[in-house]
Amino acid sequence: MHRKKQKSETRPARRAGKAAGIFILLAMMLFLVTGCSGSGNKAITSLEQLSEPGIRIGVPSTIIEYDMLKKDYPNATVIPYTDSPLGYRDVANGRLDVFVYAREEMKLAIEHGTEGVKLLDGTYHSNDAAVGISPAAKIPNLQEKINTFIRELRADGTLEDMFDRWVLRSEYEMPAIPKTENPKYHLRVATSGTVMPYSYYVGTQLNGYDIELAYRFASWLGADVEFKVIDYGGIITAAATGEVDCIMANLYRTEENSKTIPFSETLFVVEMTGMVPDSARPAAAKSFWDSIAESFEKTFIRENRWQLLLEGIGTTLLITVLSILLGTALGFGVFLLCRKGNPVANGLTHIMIRLVTGLPTVVLLMVLYYIIFGGLSIPGTIVSVICFTMVFGSAVFAMVNTGVSTVDKGQAEAACSLGFTDRKAFFDVVLPQAMPYIMPNYREQIAALVKATSVVGYVTVQDLTKMGDIIRSRTFEAFFPLLVVALVYFILADLLTALARRLELHTDPKRRTKEKIMKGVKAGD
Amino acid sequence: MIELIHLEKKYEQTVPLKDVNAVINRGDVISVIGPSGTGKSTLLRCINLLEKPTGGQILLDGEDITDPKYDAVKARRRMGMVFQSFNLFGHLTVIENLMLAPREILKKTKQEAYDTGIALLKRVGLAGREFQYPDQLSGGQKQRIAIARTLAMDPDVILLDEPTSALDPTMVGEVQAVIRDLAGTGKTMMIVTHEMNFARSICNRVFYMDQGVIFEDGTPEQVFDHPQKEQTRRFIHKLKVLELLIDSREYDFAGAGTLIDQYCLRSDILLRVKYRIRLAFEELVQQILLPVLERTALHVTVEYSEEEKTATVIIAYGGPRYDPAEGKNDLAYTVLKRSISELTYQYTEGAELSNTIRAVILS
Incomplete structure (x- = not known):
């Protein structure tokens, strides 16, 4: 009676919470899709105007122009963007006066439906695109080989043809390149997978200028090729540590980059210019439902992109579930060892846990992937599982420790005085009473873990977040894929915590029925 | 076993x-x-x-x-x-x-x-x-x-x-x-x-x-x-005990009064019993014994039984046999008598503190 009541009280509350969450999500979507318009824009018609005071300049945070703009235009506010489609959108709705990036890139975005913006004439700065080479590459004399290859390619006109096809004419057809039979080498290429038309996904296939270049080089070299898709934030590190042999990802050879890794000869020159609002052709007012439908089509249907999402969900789930299982075993196992362990072992455990909980997860992940397991070619997924097993394991250790300490010492003493061994007293008497204190925390940690795994893109794993990024790079849409990813995370976390909740009810000794307690016993009179 | x-x-x-x-x-x-x-x-x-x-x-x-x-x-x-x-x-x-x-x-x-x-x-x-x-x-x-x-x-x-x-x-x-x-x-x-x-x-x-x-x-x-x-006896009868050692004529009697007050407060002793303890202490020690004793060495013990709610003042001292009942200070003895219910005197031959007075305080 008492228990039933409790249940029926919590259900509506949970449902209300869920409803509120979905409502907020929908409201966000509405706000973002319809966009918000800025006011008081200065109409910029040439690059010279950037020196005027009060100008807001957006620029991708990963390129060298970020620092140059700040130095060249001290009166302007330079805002870094991790994602250029977000910058285009802010130009269109007036939050930015200008967005500085590669001309061909931005042209492509406009062709693919970015509205209310136009490009300035003139060039702010030029960059040389080149191949980044790992100083620890497994292939001997790689730099020399790549340079010879590029020179040959330029000499026979192929290089020009490639640029012409992919970048200028937007022909996105991958030519047939013969695969190497009996390869002499294994070429590991880092690429971004998120920049059209250089390295991007069509369905689940990598495509683009850099991909063609990689296949051609592998064929020329007599090697088979393996692509590793890495965020720009970690791509240079990957080459520096020898995780890959070279980077083919529309990377610019700058002074700073050259200090870390060697580069090849120039492949082509990239011109940087500005994108400004187009007052003559403002973004066409589409109906809300039309734009949703279009976004939906672009995000899911076209090129079977839902497969990418599904794959990402699978990876995220795999990493999360494995980490939960292994982390639970690890945390609990360490707790059992430490429970009666000597002070030195306990001290060591605590230092380890301090380290794991004290580091940002993404740093721990990169340290594991690039430094600790750097020399061994262990896939990113496995390193991610190891990393999150450690993270979840230390959380489990802490929650079991706290939970067990809430149980009165007298309980174990009473069990021991009845003749239980210490271990048996723990499992039969102490732990069941600690469970109600452990489980709510456990549920929360599961929800936290699902979200925490979103950084595995740093170590070449293509999880849900990464797939969202890949799709975004193709649709040139800032928000719809992001919201879809958000919704999926929300559902995943909810599903997993619901499972944990079932476990919680199952382990609560006070929820057993009288029949279960009395199973196999005949009561007397 | x-x-x-x-x-x-x-x-x-x-x-x-x-x-x-x-x-x-x-x-x-x-x-x-x-x-x-x-x-x-x-x-x-x-x-x-x-x-x-x-x-x-x-x-x-x-x-x-x-x-x-x-x-x-x-x-x-x-x-x-x-x-x-x-x-x-x-x-x-x-x-x-x-x-x-x-x-x-x-x-x-x-x-x-x-x-x-x-x-x-x-x-x-x-x-x-x-x-x-x-x-x-x-x-x-x-x-x-x-x-x-x-x-x-x-x-x-x-x-x-x-x-x-x-x-x-x-x-x-x-x-x-x-x-x-x-x-x-x-x-x-x-x-x-x-x-x-x-x-x-x-x-x-x-x-x-x-x-x-x-x-x-x-x-x-x-x-x-x-x-x-x-010690066993004191515990069984739930006795609260205060012990004072008076070893010179310059003994701080005002201080002793404070000690008795604190002890009574601690032991939950009724106010009127407290005054009687102090009175018995003063009359016996200061008025009756000190003027006649050759050597100033008195061992005073105050006991209070929580069970019976009675207090006893025990004074032990050395020297030849001296029973205060047979003493000369009649006025002090009369005052003393008013606050006690029972007074016993005992002489133990050869003991260091050979004289013992037990005064049971009126409650």
Whole structure:
């Protein structure tokens, strides 16, 4: 009676919470899709105007122009963007006066439906695109080989043809390149997978200028090729540590980059210019439902992109579930060892846990992937599982420790005085009473873990977040894929915590029925 | 059955057990009494090996259970322990509390464990409570269940650590009844308690513990009625004691007055009794004795019995026989007489403080 009541009280509350969450999500979507318009824009018609005071300049945070703009235009506010489609959108709705990036890139975005913006004439700065080479590459004399290859390619006109096809004419057809039979080498290429038309996904296939270049080089070299898709934030590190042999990802050879890794000869020159609002052709007012439908089509249907999402969900789930299982075993196992362990072992455990909980997860992940397991070619997924097993394991250790300490010492003493061994007293008497204190925390940690795994893109794993990024790079849409990813995370976390909740009810000794307690016993009179 | 030899337990700050020696025979029902913090509970916990003794030996039927090679679990299976705070397993129903250890350790079948459990519940007067959880029971009921849980393992010895101290006064009786019933069955028992009347009524031996040793060990009559040691007597009669040593004529009598005031406040002594104690002290010491004594060396003891609510002033002094009743200070003696109910004088030949006056204060 008492228990039933409790249940029926919590259900509506949970449902209300869920409803509120979905409502907020929908409201966000509405706000973002319809966009918000800025006011008081200065109409910029040439690059010279950037020196005027009060100008807001957006620029991708990963390129060298970020620092140059700040130095060249001290009166302007330079805002870094991790994602250029977000910058285009802010130009269109007036939050930015200008967005500085590669001309061909931005042209492509406009062709693919970015509205209310136009490009300035003139060039702010030029960059040389080149191949980044790992100083620890497994292939001997790689730099020399790549340079010879590029020179040959330029000499026979192929290089020009490639640029012409992919970048200028937007022909996105991958030519047939013969695969190497009996390869002499294994070429590991880092690429971004998120920049059209250089390295991007069509369905689940990598495509683009850099991909063609990689296949051609592998064929020329007599090697088979393996692509590793890495965020720009970690791509240079990957080459520096020898995780890959070279980077083919529309990377610019700058002074700073050259200090870390060697580069090849120039492949082509990239011109940087500005994108400004187009007052003559403002973004066409589409109906809300039309734009949703279009976004939906672009995000899911076209090129079977839902497969990418599904794959990402699978990876995220795999990493999360494995980490939960292994982390639970690890945390609990360490707790059992430490429970009666000597002070030195306990001290060591605590230092380890301090380290794991004290580091940002993404740093721990990169340290594991690039430094600790750097020399061994262990896939990113496995390193991610190891990393999150450690993270979840230390959380489990802490929650079991706290939970067990809430149980009165007298309980174990009473069990021991009845003749239980210490271990048996723990499992039969102490732990069941600690469970109600452990489980709510456990549920929360599961929800936290699902979200925490979103950084595995740093170590070449293509999880849900990464797939969202890949799709975004193709649709040139800032928000719809992001919201879809958000919704999926929300559902995943909810599903997993619901499972944990079932476990919680199952382990609560006070929820057993009288029949279960009395199973196999005949009561007397 | 159990032999304690130079048993010692030391902590960093305190030494609850200094040197405990005793032999516990089969069938003994032993009450352990003594002031708080003198190691009574520690003694029980050491016998059960819940605390590890730091010195000495415990022999269980001749086997040294303090030997590091000895398996503590083996000793504990022969001893049951009842705790002050019950320590019932909160996640289990009453009947499961009784069934758990017999099933897990004695490997009884579920049915056997259940039947024994039900029988024990009847014995402690709690039949019909089997499916309640401990937090649904009163303190007295919990402690009776805890006793039943111990009995379910059929131990050779039962150790009870202040079983009624955490109880509401109205529930002490029901638990004592169960213990009394148990004591009648011939089980070896050791019970730490502050209820001296109860202890006296069930036990055949009493240990009086103080300062980490067993001060006195005897039958209830010996310990309660004819204690051999002053400390035991004071404890049994729940005496509060103040001792003053007056060794010169310049003694700080005003200060002594303050000491008596503080002592009375501490001991919850009535205001009028306090004035009478002070008056008796002043008349006897300052007016009657000091002017006539050759050597100033008086030992003054004030005792207050909480049980009888009476205070006694005892003054011992040396020198030749001097009975204040036969003295010259009639005025002081008359004043003194008004605040006391009884005055006795005793002369012990050859003792250092040969004269002793006992003045029982009027209450």
